[in-house]
Amino acid sequence: MGRPPCCDEFGLKKGPWTPEEDEKLKDYIGKHGQGNWRRLPKLAGLNRCGKSCRLRWTNYLRPDIKRGEFTDEEEKLILQLHAVLGNKWSAIATRLPGRTDNEIKNYWNTNMRKKLLQVGIDPMTHQPRTDLNLLATMPGLLTVANLGSLTSSLDNSLQQQADAAHLIKLQLVQNLVQLLTCSATPNLDLLRLFAPASPRNHRPNDVLALIRQLSSLVILQSLTPTASREGLQHLANSLSVGGGEAVAAAPAPADDLSWESTVKHKGCGTATCVFPTSNSTASLDPVSPENMSRSETTSLEGSISTSFEDWDALNLDDLDNDFGWKEILE
């Protein structure tokens, strides 16, 4: 034990490889194969450590390496594999012929990670970001969520994940409601944001009731995108407290690459969302039972099965205009 790293050997060259060094390495491996990397540099006449030679070969000189831009298919595959495997770059690389783990890692860190963050997806968990840091990026997130047709320029996978932004809005509402209603001393300034028209003498309890009803409506709208406005209004009117009861469906098997997850709303049918679901049962917190206040169940007829593409038509957009996201975030 305590063996020094091979690269610490005195006098060995570090840094970028020259074309001459590349040639020597290629020549040697072409004639003798890879063999023992530690002895290879001496035998090949290279003033490098074996580790450096191995890296140069596997990441750059290997003949089967595919250079150039990642294709949409490759990008999609990386996204899916990363959702399942995490930062197991070598494992991901084995499924992308001609790509090295280093190349994929770099591409992830410089491109894909950034794209995911922009649409409000945590690159590590592949879930909508719900932490406090999200609030800092919320304005950008909301912009993305409202881009509608513009986001069609993103590839399908990102589009699907951008849809999650809608869910985040719901979760934010839910969290705020929870925050407000659980507190023994409600924050009146915050309450007024939800009911800006409320006069100053509006009693906190009235405002809380308004919030709960608004929350109910938001939830109903999110889960019943094809229901008529009148129907929703009727439902909203019939609710005095709380929203519907939602049931999160069973997750996909862990080793399954399925990107579909199902949200069921009791009595309202099913909405099929597209998400990486390999490792999570809680990706759709906005409708998880523990986040919903229980109350009477609603009774919309029929079953709804839709991708989140339909959500653009949702009245949730009204919320963006009227709901005061900006003020809340500020």
Added chain:
DNA sequence: AAGACAGTCAACCGCAACTCT
């Protein structure tokens, strides 16, 4: 034109797992 800044990517480092003796 030049300096500042940001993005990209090849290469390095440290660690852990594996293999050999």
Added chain:
DNA sequence: GAGAGTTGCGGTTGACTGTCT
């Protein structure tokens, strides 16, 4: 079984390049 040697992996660094001011 233990220690030494080797290999592979993931995180990080730093040189290079392009863009902005």
